[in-house]
Amino acid sequence: xxxSLFAQITVPEVLLSNLNALLIRFGGGLLIFVVGLLLAKIxxxxxxxxxxxxxxxxxxxxxxxxxxxxxxxxxxxxxxVLATIAYVIVLLLVVHAAAxxxxxxxxxxxxTQFLNYIPKILSSLLILIFGLxxxxxxxxxxKSAIRNLSSVNARLIAKSMSYFVVTIAILSALSELGIATxxxxxxxxxxxxxxxxxxxxxxxxxxxxxxSQWLMDWxxxxxxxxxSKKKDAE
Numbered sequence: 001x002x003x004s005l006f007a008q009i010t011v012p013e014v015l016l017s018n019l020n021a022l023l024i025r026f027g028g029g030l031l032i033f034v035v036g037l038l039l040a041k042i043x044x045x046x047x048x049x050x051x052x053x054x055x056x057x058x059x060x061x062x063x064x065x066x067x068x069x070x071x072x073x074x075x076x077x078x079x080x081v082l083a084t085i086a087y088v089i090v091l092l093l094v095v096h097a098a099a100x101x102x103x104x105x106x107x108x109x110x111x112t113q114f115l116n117y118i119p120k121i122l123s124s125l126l127i128l129i130f131g132l133x134x135x136x137x138x139x140x141x142x143k144s145a146i147r148n149l150s151s152v153n154a155r156l157i158a159k160s161m162s163y164f165v166v167t168i169a170i171l172s173a174l175s176e177l178g179i180a181t182x183x184x185x186x187x188x189x190x191x192x193x194x195x196x197x198x199x200x201x202x203x204x205x206x207x208x209x210x211x212s213q214w215l216m217d218w219x220x221x222x223x224x225x226x227x228s229k230k231k232d233a234e
C-alpha cells in the first residue's frame with residue numbers, strides 16, 4: 001500500500017522535473033535565437049556601412065558586371081550582397097548555438113555542415129572580387145596600350161580582355177566551391193584553346209591584312225610622334 005502510494009507521488013514529480021528541464025532548454029534556446037537574430041541584423045547593418053565607406057562598388061565600376069551590380073533587375077549592389085552574407089553567417093552560428101542548447105541533433109548537424117562550407121564560400125567570393133578588380137585594371141591598361149588604334153577597335157579589344165579575365169575568375173570561384181570541378185577544368189582548357197586558335201586563325205588567314213594595316217598605322221604614328229618630340233627637344 002505504501003509502495004503504490006510512493007509510486008503515485010514519485011511519477012508526477014519525475015514528469016514535472018523532466019518538463020521543467022525541457023522548458024529550461026527550449027527557453028534558453030529561444031533566448032539565444034532572439035538575441036542572436038538582433039546581433040545578425042546589427043552585423044548586416046555594420047558590414048553594409050563599412051563596405052559603403054570603402055566604396056568597393058566604385059572600384060569595380062569599369063568591369064563587365066557593372067550593370068549587373070547596379071541594375072535592380074539583375075541583382076543587388078555589392079554592398080547588399082556582402083551585408084547579406086554576413087547576416088547569414090551570424091544567423092547560422094545563432095541557429096547552431098540555439099539548437100545545441102535545445103539538443104536538436106538534426107538541426108545541429110545541418111548547421112554544422114553549412115558552417116564548414118563557409119570558408120570555401122568566402123574564399124571563392126574573394127577570388128571573384130579580385131577577378132572583377134583585375135578585369136577593370138586590365139581593361140584600362142589595354143586601352144592605354146592600344147590607344148593609337150581607332151576608339152572602336154581599342155574598346156572592343158579591351159572589353160574582350162576584360163570579359164576573359166571575368167570568365168577566368170568565375171570559373172576559379174566555382175572550382176573553389178567544388179562545383180563540377182572536372183567540367184570546369186575541361187571548360188577552362190577548351191576556352192583557352194579556342195581563344196588561341198581564334199587568334200591564330202585571325203592573324204594567319206582572314207585578318208592578316210587588317211592586322212598588318214593596324215601595325216603599320218601604329219608604327220607610323222609612333223614614329224611621327226618620336227620625330228616631333230625630337231625636333232621640339234632640339
